[in-house]
Amino acid sequence: xxxxxxxxxxxxGTIASNVSLDHPDITRDRVExxxxxxxxxxxxxxxxxxxxxxxxxxxxxxxxxQRQLVSFARALAFDPAILILDEATSSIDxxxxxxxxxxxxxxxxxxxxxxIAHRLSTIRNADQILxxxxxxxxxxxxxxxxxxxxxxxxxxxxxxLGNKVKAG
Numbered sequence: 572x573x574x575x576x577x578x579x580x581x582x583x584g585t586i587a588s589n590v591s592l593d594h595p596d597i598t599r600d601r602v603e604x605x606x607x608x609x610x611x612x613x614x615x616x617x618x619x620x621x622x623x624x625x626x627x628x629x630x631x632x633x634x635x636x637q638r639q640l641v642s643f644a645r646a647l648a649f650d651p652a653i654l655i656l657d658e659a660t661s662s663i664d665x666x667x668x669x670x671x672x673x674x675x676x677x678x679x680x681x682x683x684x685x686x687i688a689h690r691l692s693t694i695r696n697a698d699q700i701l702x703x704x705x706x707x708x709x710x711x712x713x714x715x716x717x718x719x720x721x722x723x724x725x726x727x728x729x730x731x732l733g734n735k736v737k738a739g
Contacts, residue, residue, distance in 0.1 A: 573651035575678075577658035579642030581630030586615060587622040589630070590644045597648050605648040609674035611640035636663045636671060643674045654684045660693045691728050700724065 581589050590605055591597035606612055606622060614637055618624040630638045639659065646654060656675065663671050675693070678684070688694050695714050702710040702717065702724045710722050717724035 572653045572655070573646035573649055574655040574657065575639070575642050575646050575659045577661050578635075579630075579638050581626050581628075581633070581638055581641060583628050584626055585620075585623045586618075586626055586641055589626055589641050590648050592645065594649075601648055602644070605644040606640075608647055608677050609640055609643040610670040610677075611637075611644055611674075614640055614670060636668070639663055639671055640674060643671075643678055647678055652682055654678060654682050656684065656686045656688075656693075658687055658689065660688065660690055691724075691731055702727075 582592075584593075586606075587599065587602045590602045591599075603622065606615065615621065615624070626633065630641070633641070643659075656678075659675070660668070660671055672692075686694050686697060694700055698713060699711060700713060700717060701708050702722075704723060710717055710720060710724055712720070718728065
């Protein structure tokens, strides 16, 4: 099982060691493939030492998007059967938002994925969306089905688009 959190934790070391966590089964080649697969190569290539760039505790020298891409690559390198994305896109910078969305598609492929999100664009393509209100499931379905209901999901979606539309 792999998990990617809203605010990923990076350790003192390098970008590569943060992906592999120094696990003996995670080769350098596997690290580089994971980073490339999630699009991190385009964001991290500017760094002086590339994947060997030093990372200080919590990764404060990297942008939020760069830290998130490293955590996505970490999850991909370990190839979990089940993946949990907990608000994984909520604190990213706009510069890397499109890359992060594509990285999520790569990460989700071939595995059961649970996505916890307030940003509805993150879950728009999910097979099954559960809408919670005060801890209870109030709606479920895919995006199109929930939009047709014109209920809570519809209201939230319209709000996030900036539309003022009343539910039916």
